[in-house]
Amino acid sequence: MKIHTHQIPKIGKIKVSLDATIGIAQSRGERPYQEDFVALSSLTFKHKQLTKTITRAQDYQKLIANNQAKFRKRIVPSTSNNDTEDFQSLFVAVIDGHGGTDSAKYLSNNLSRIITETDPIIDIPKAIREYRSIGGYFRRFRGGYLEELANQIYLAHPQKSSSSTVTTEEKEKEEELVIGIDERIHLSYLLADQDLIKTYPKSGAVMTSIIMTSLPVEESPESGNIIYPYFQSTRLSLVVAHVGDTVLYCVRLTMGKWGGSLANSRGLGDAAFKALGVTVTTEEKEKEEELVIGIDERIHLSYLLADQDLIKTYPKSGAVMTSIIMTSLPVEESPESGNIIYPYFQSTRLSLVVAHVGDTVALLCSADDGKVSVLTENHHPDSRVESDRLRRIGTGLITDSFGESRWGGSLANSRGLGDAAFKALGVTGEPDIINKIINGKDWEFLILVSDGISNMLTNQEIIDLCKQIKSPKDASKKVVEFAESLGGRDNMTAIVIPLYNWNNPDSIDHTVQRREFRLNQIHAQTGSARQNRIAYHFLQINSIVVLKRKD
Structure with a gap:
């Protein structure tokens, strides 16, 4: 069955307005330099890779339970002609660096390349060896999310894993x-x-x-x-x-x-x-040589490889990151038209893979009631998930006088990329993976934000600020500007990705009164946030002048 896609002409140019398809806004806040970075690119994956990803998705079995044959036909075309076909995917990441810009800049420039170029047969055993060599928390590392793939590779390709x-x-x-x-x-x-x-x-x-x-x-x-x-x-x-x-x-x-x-x-x-004599038959060799790695497994491996590159290249810096790979799936409109693949912002059926380390945030806005759906969980050392993981180490968590927990006495996050000095304490680059199949009609948009925004606004406030705005670019700007107006001083980044029900006129703003109240409180107490920042800088300069006069 033929698949129709929106083709780019081989000759000539097409006009593309990026602001209409994705919105990105950033602010340095009160920091001397910008450590937030963004990664944005188009990736391609084979039919088999996409098929494996879909069948491993959280909601796959539930979705096919009612109408198995029809759903499978719509999701993954079964014709042999599609086995070598490439499916285009959107890759977007928000990256929050610390200890300098080196790690975040490296991830922004290289992560998409690592995802597409990685060779699992070579790189999975290599990643496991590198982590084990760190010792401490990783001394018995078996691959985590990739352990099953690693075992397949060890059995099928022992010489290649050397x-x-x-x-x-x-x-x-x-x-x-x-x-x-x-x-x-x-x-x-x-x-x-x-x-x-x-x-x-x-x-x-x-x-x-x-x-x-x-x-x-x-x-x-x-x-x-x-x-x-x-x-x-x-x-x-x-x-x-x-x-x-x-x-x-x-x-x-x-x-x-x-x-x-x-x-x-x-x-x-x-x-x-x-080495004790296990042999592999010709049929088994052919099957094992066709090792298929899903998109979720590929991005997980890419995080590990990027983490190890940062440990060696920029040992004194690190970064946290949330990235998504979104792929439009074929939809059968009618027997005559066949399967059609729409752009992600018009698609009713999407594969969504989220990889997350740290305290950057990914949120979905429901088209039904306008409520937020949180895709990520902060990797703070005192959070439920991380406290269970780190309990076996028994040390490393320090609480300062303000009640904030720091892992190793320095890091707010117990997962991250880089931070070589803290690896043996369990600061892993292994991301949480969320693999979902979503109906585009159920959602208005997806947004990624750094902690400079999520620390100032609730998740629902972030979502509500983007509603009923024509341009995703304007929506992302509105989120950043509102966080600044509340006195945000950290680096701030917002990335808005519109989905099928973007700019829904019936969407409800649940927090409009709360936001107005918060702004009025700030202005009533100490003036505007901009005035506060000016006063803060004035006091700093004045104190320096006074000290010099005393000297």
Whole structure:
């Protein structure tokens, strides 16, 4: 079934008004420089990647429960022609840096590239190794959200997950090298021992293992060589490897599928288990080489890789970030027109993936009642989610005289990218992932804001400020300006992404009276926020002059 999209002409130009499709506004506040950054780009993903993302979404099973066949037809076209087709996605991120602009600027310039260029077969094992090398909180890191993918890669591509690089000449020499089963299992014990020394230095194990191979037996010249199961074979190769005080008894065993005990031998590591003779058939190799990584998994991996780049390149700075990848899904208007993909601001069916670390915020505005739907949760050390995660460390949380909690005595957020000195204390770059399928008609818009705004306004106030405004650009400006009028001094950023019901004339402003009251209170007490800032600077300058006169 053919999919129709809005095509860009190969020759000529088209006029695009970005302000009409997305709104971005920023203010430096009272800070000497701007540490808030924005990332905005168009990404493309394969049909298989989008399909996997959709089937892993939070609401997928619920959505297909009532009308499974119809929904699947509308969501993912099943024709084989679409397997190699690219789907265009919108990528937007709000980035709040600290300790300088280096980390936030790096993420703004490079995160979209990392998302598209990352190779999961190489980069997932690399990311796990890098985090484990930090020690502390990460000494037993297995991949977190990506652990299932990591296990698939370790089993299917043990040589590709290695950190070493091999030249063509070395590969040819290695292919000529023959290593016996006895030598292989001996080497595996040594490698497993070294892994345990580094990873689990306070524990150990003893073990006896066997590798039993049925050898060909010639029954007759007519039948040729026959290989019987080990329990029927008259000719066996038996290799025993033994350390410690375990005992080997000669008993008849009923063996299941080779590798079935892998989950119980994690102490050895997956690589050591592979070296004990696990082989992969041609069919399994073909399936494993088609490793498909979903958009949610890809953006999660990109956060980890970016985090490790920042640790090495800008160890004294860091950043928190909320990013979204929004993809318009095919919608069948009629049997004649086929499946049509609309722009995200006109689409009734969208894939939405949110990746979040820190205290930047992502909000949706409901088209039904105008109420806010919060997509993210702040990663403060005293929050419910983070306190559970960090409890096992047992130290690091310090409360200052104002009652604010700081992790490691310095950081307001217990998750973030960069901040190399605090990694061992559990300041992880692992993002929360929200993977949803949304109906565009149910929502007016999505907004991303930095903490300079969310610390001054409630979530509902942020949403209400954007209602019944024609331009997303004007809406984002209104949010920033109102936060300034309340005395906001931090860097401020607002990004408004219009959806199907943008500029809904029936949308209700729930906080208009509250906002007016807050403004009146500020003006009645101390004048306007601008006057306050001028007075603040005047007092600072005056105090400096007085000190110089005394000197």
